[in-house]
Amino acid sequence: MIEVRDVHKSFGTQKVLRGATLTIAKGEAVVIIGRSGGGKSVLLKHLIGLLPPDRGSVLVAGEDLACMDERRLLQVRRRFGMLFQMAALFDSLNVYENVSFVLRRERRHTEGEIRRQVAEALEMVELPGIEEKLPSELSGGMRKRVGLARAIIYRPEIVLYDEPTTGLDPVAGDRIDRLIRRVWEQLHVTSIAVTHDMKSARTISNRILMLHEGVIYADGPTDSILGSSDPLLHRFVNGISTPQNEGP
Amino acid sequence: MCRGYLLRPVFNPIYQRITSFLRDLGEVSLLGAEVVRSFRLNRPSWKDFVYQLHFIGVKSQSVVITTGAATGMVLCAQTYFQFHKVKMDTATGAVVSVGMSSELGPVLAALMLTGRVGAAMAAELGTMKVTEQIDALRTLAAHPVDTLVVPRLLALLVSAPLLTAEAILVGITASWLIGVKLLGIDSAYYLVNMNRYTIPEDVFNGLVKSVVFGVIIAMVSCNKGLTCRGGAEGVGRATTEAVVIASISILVTNFFLTLFLARLIKG
Ligand SMILES: Nc1ncnc2c1ncn2[C@@H]1O[C@H](COP(=O)(O)OP(=O)(O)OP(=O)(O)O)[C@@H](O)[C@H]1O
Ligand SMILES: [Mg+2]
Numbered sequence: 223m224i225e226v227r228d229v230h231k232s233f234g235t236q237k238v239l240r241g242a243t244l245t246i247a248k249g250e251a252v253v254i255i256g257r258s259g260g261g262k263s264v265l266l267k268h269l270i271g272l273l274p275p276d277r278g279s280v281l282v283a284g285e286d287l288a289c290m291d292e293r294r295l296l297q298v299r300r301r302f303g304m305l306f307q308m309a310a311l312f313d314s315l316n317v318y319e320n321v322s323f324v325l326r327r328e329r330r331h332t333e334g335e336i337r338r339q340v341a342e343a344l345e346m347v348e349l350p351g352i353e354e355k356l357p358s359e360l361s362g363g364m365r366k367r368v369g370l371a372r373a374i375i376y377r378p379e380i381v382l383y384d385e386p387t388t389g390l391d392p393v394a395g396d397r398i399d400r401l402i403r404r405v406w407e408q409l410h411v412t413s414i415a416v417t418h419d420m421k422s423a424r425t426i427s428n429r430i431l432m433l434h435e436g437v438i439y440a441d442g443p444t445d446s447i448l449g450s451s452d453p454l455l456h457r458f459v460n461g462i463s464t465p466q467n468e469g470p
Numbered sequence: 471m472c473r474g475y476l477l478r479p480v481f482n483p484i485y486q487r488i489t490s491f492l493r494d495l496g497e498v499s500l501l502g503a504e505v506v507r508s509f510r511l512n513r514p515s516w517k518d519f520v521y522q523l524h525f526i527g528v529k530s531q532s533v534v535i536t537t538g539a540a541t542g543m544v545l546c547a548q549t550y551f552q553f554h555k556v557k558m559d560t561a562t563g564a565v566v567s568v569g570m571s572s573e574l575g576p577v578l579a580a581l582m583l584t585g586r587v588g589a590a591m592a593a594e595l596g597t598m599k600v601t602e603q604i605d606a607l608r609t610l611a612a613h614p615v616d617t618l619v620v621p622r623l624l625a626l627l628v629s630a631p632l633l634t635a636e637a638i639l640v641g642i643t644a645s646w647l648i649g650v651k652l653l654g655i656d657s658a659y660y661l662v663n664m665n666r667y668t669i670p671e672d673v674f675n676g677l678v679k680s681v682v683f684g685v686i687i688a689m690v691s692c693n694k695g696l697t698c699r700g701g702a703e704g705v706g707r708a709t710t711e712a713v714v715i716a717s718i719s720i721l722v723t724n725f726f727l728t729l730f731l732a733r734l735i736k737g
Contacts, residue, residue, distance in 0.1 A: 272605050293511070296611045303609075310606035312598075324610050372610075 223248040223380065223412055224269055229278035230436075231264060238264050240436030241278070248379075251406045251413040253423040253444070255458065256433035262416040263307055265433060266382050269414065270302050271295040282380075303373035307384040307416075309365040311357040317344070317368050318353035324376040343371040346401060348394070363390040367398065374405055381405065383415040387422050399425040420448060420459055432458065494715060497697060498689050504615045505623060505689075518621035526587050526622070527629030533582045534633045535640050541574050542566060542641030546648045550655065559655050563664035566645040571672040572679075575638035577724050580683035583630065584716045588691035591622055592712035595695025596705040604696065614696060623688040630684030631677045638676060675731045682727060683720050690716040 224246040231239040238261040246252055256262050267273040268280050271287040280287045282298055290298065311320050321340045325331055331339070344350050347367035357365055366389060373381060386402060387395035399422045406413040406426070417423050423430060423444065430447040432440040432455060440447060440455055448459055457464065508514075549565045595618060598604050604614050642664075649655045694712035698704050 267605070270609055272608060292608075292613065293507070296608070296613060299609055300611045304606075306602050306606060308602060310602040312603055312606070313601075314594075323612075327610075327612060 225281040227279050229268055229275040231276050237436060242438055244431055244438050248412055249410060250429055251427045252429045252431060253427035254416045254431045254433055260433050261436060262433055263384055266384055266416060270299055270304055301379045303378035304382040305369050305373045305384055305386055309369035311365055311368055313357045317355050320368060321372045321375055339375060343375040347371045348397060363394060380412040385416055387419055402426045498693050501689060501693050505619060508616045508620050512616060514620045514624060519624050522621045522625035523629060526625045530583060530586055530633055533586055534579050534637045537578050537582050538637030538640040539644040541578055542570060542644035543648045545569060546645035550649060550653050560659035560663050562649050562655060563660040564667035567642050567664045567668045568672050570638050570641040572675045575641060576634045576676045576679040579634045579637040580720045581717055584687050584713055588687045588716045589709050589713050591691035592695040592709045593705055595692055596698035596708040599696060599698045600701055600704055619692045622692060626684040626688045627681060630680045634676060634680035671735050679727050682723060686719050687716050
């Protein structure tokens with residue numbers, strides 16, 4: 223479904239990705255872990271063609287995103303839903319308009335139908351009845367969940383979640399994890415998430431990739447990665463810093 | 471080598487000016503091409519257009535009317551003071567109306583629009599860019615040019631000539647009030663001379679210019695917003711640059727448009 227081949231990406235002199243290679247099959251639930259600032263969000267943006275790689279290629283369903291212009295990419299992106307790390311809600315639109323953005327543009331549904339679907343989606347993220355609020359009136363965690371509703375309402379085949387549970391209390395975080403799992407199991411989507419929360423990773427993934435120094439350092443089933451004896455993985459998973467390894 | 475080193479502080483800024491000018495020009499051209507493609511591929515959203523028309527057109531009226539009136543009044547007074555010395559008082563109206571119609575009306579209205587509308591566009595799109603809302607649009611399969619740039623451009627295309635016409639009208643009316651009621655020029659002569667020396671082409675030129683200026687404001691401001699980088703500071707910089715570049719482009723374009731339109735009318 224998604225294939226990333228030797229992708230390099232630099233911003234100025236800073237090399238963020240240095241030959242990341244990975245393949246994600248249809249229906250998988252993958253979590254990407256890695257140090258903060260390690261390029262996980264950048265990698266996610268490559269998967270959906272928001273950033274072009276400097277070198278290498280990203281293939282979605284066999285088609286190379288680098289060979290497409292923006293309008294062709296838009297068609298490919300219809301298959302994707304994405305939750306941004308900072309939610310990226312449109313702040314001039316209210317929650318209803320945000321969540322229904324794609325449905326209203328498609329002009330395939332009646333207004334009543336869209337209302338019902340939005341209410342349902344907001345129910346799923348446990349924020350019923352906030353349709354008329356503006357993003358600036360919501361807390362960070364609420365915005366995140368509205369962003370999640372916006373990303374899944376139009377039933378995409380592939381959903382990318384950038385830190386879906388950061389900024390939520392443990393209980394709300396757990397509910398979101400369950401929601402992501404439900405979306406994956408019931409709607410048969412391909413699910414790709416970035417998270418720092420190992421408990422959450424256990425719930426929402428069947429495979430973990432670790433991004434380290436711009437390459438995929440480890441790749442394996444969730445349990446084996448979380449229980450790995452590799453020193454770097456072990457330290458990361460269990461949150462142990464070493465004197466050399468200190469820093470953000 | 472030593473001399474090259476000494477001259478670097480002199481030439482570097484010039485070099486950077488030139489490259490940044492060329493980059494802006496290139497970006498705006500690409501944006502223009504994308505706008506054309508957008509018109510060919512899909513119908514602009516009526517709702518966004520009307521919303522922008524309200525913000526750009528309706529709400530800019532107070533600024534444009536004030537500018538028009540102030541300019542008309544001051545131009546009338548100054549012209550009168552000079553013409554009075556050579557007993558040409560009644561020609562004042564003609565000078566004001568030709569000046570307002572073909573130069574001052576369009577240019578000043580456009581400059582005010584740049585400050586009010588261009589700055590707002592650059593700041594709004596810039597904020598959307600740095601808060602990833604533009605990226606969110608793209609993931610939701612909406613092209614930023616279709617959803618953001620085209621409605622703004624269309625709204626400016628419609629409202630710029632209307633606002634300019636309004637500025638001209640208000641300016642001439644204000645000048646009549648000052649000239650006739652305050653400075654005591656004979657109203658009949660004032661109006662007759664004004665009518666004799668103002669030809670329809672003057673007004674036509676003014677409106678043609680205003681359309682061009684509308685395009686400049688929309689394209690420059692949207693481009694600065696969409697290519698904005700960094701956080702709040704980046705948005706601030708984009709806004710400033712949009713206003714400066716659009717204003718200068720308007721002034722320079724105005725000069726060439728004046729020559730071009732004069733040539734066009736002569737034959
Ligand atoms: N648009 C950009 N321009 C310049 N540098 C960027 C840009 N986007 C990301 N970077 C840089 O790339 C690096 C990786 O950023 P990224 O957001 O992918 O980190 P991350 O792994 O998602 O971190 P976190 O877990 O904190 O979200 C950062 O050091 C950042 O400075
Ligand atoms: Mg990130």
